[in-house]
Amino acid sequence: MSALVSAADLRAEFASPAPPVVLDVQWILTGAAGPAGPERYAVEHLPGATFVDLDTELAGPIGPAGVGGRHPLPEVAVVESALRRAGVDQDGRVVVYDQGPGFAAARAWWVLRWAGLADVRVLDGGLTAWTAAGGATSADVPDPSPGSFVAQAGSLPVLDADAAAEVARDGLLVDARAAERFAGETEPIDPVAGHIPGAVNAPTTGNSGPDGRLLPPSELRERFSSLGIRVDTAPVGVYCGSGVTAAHELLALHEAGIEATLYAGSWSDWISDPSRPVATS
Structure with missing residues (x-):
């Protein structure tokens, strides 16, 4: 089964009685030119999307001598907290996106499934594809009701x-x-x-x-x-x-x-x- 959702299909899902939770994971590599993820989110994001930070919520702190790499696995409790904050329940449906072409969104797709969330999809082409298809954007920060998701580390090898x-x-x-x-x-x-x-x-x-x-x-x-x-x-x-x-x-x-x-x-x-x-x- 495909892990992608097109902008057109996501717009249709937004109009359904039970739309998915949408997570914005716009991100830029440290030191690269341009505004970082939080600044990008503040300017423009999909309506109702909650921002999740790749560096602090989809990765853990760098270990001594670089062990674990520059983006180590996060603590599973941190992932759980981020998803609950976004209103994700145990059987929740989630769509993740970045500004395109999907590097950060794919990291979110992998981490969330590693933490035990089964239904995660990536918006194909990200925010760029969304706006190109005529999708609306917002600068409003949502305040969803807390979710009930309980994370389980190691759900992926x-x-x-x-x-x-x-x-x-x-x-x-x-x-x-x-x-x-x-x-x-x-x-x-x-x-x-x-x-x-x-x-x-x-x-x-x-x-x-x-x-x-x-x-x-x-x-x-x-x-x-x-x-x-x-x-x-x-x-x-x-x-x-x-x-x-x-x-x-x-x-x-x-x-x-x-x-x-x-x-x-x-x-x-x-x-x-x-x-x-x-x-x-």
Whole structure:
């Protein structure tokens, strides 16, 4: 079943007797140009959407020596609190979105399911697609009645560094970063350049069209198949720099009919131990 919802379909759901809870997770990487997520939300968001912060509610604090990476797994109680604040109940239906093309929204999609929420979908193309389709926006901050959601950590499997190395050896480990970062030619964020030995490179930017929407499933399957990633490939793991854009790769794989596991700490966790090998090519 697709984890995406189009802007047109979401507008129709808003008019239904039981519309989904909508979470705004607009986000920009620290140090990048432009306003951060809270500022973007304050200016414009979907009507009734509650803001959830990727850095503080969909990720935990960075551990000593960088263990866990730049966006470690959050405490499950923090996720539970964020969802209750947004009015999410135990069997709640949730749609997440960002400004497009969906990197932060995919991280929310993964984290919420990891925390035990079953029905989570991503607005395909995000706020950009919503407004392009004529959807209304608002600057009003909603005040929903508290929800009853009870989180359960570990509802999705997660790879640590040792498990990621095993997948690279026995299955297929996918690096979702840009090709030049994978090759070790440049590293604008982390202190060490390169990739996990045995990984293959599939930059996340190749999953979407120019409008920020995911490619059709048939095109995604063709793309991944060219890299040796097929429906019957197992195991498949995915990582990036800190576990954000890798979630978008997981979403694209899911839409292609391929289930994979996230190395949540990703490259920034891998290099926290200097004894771990680094490949460049």
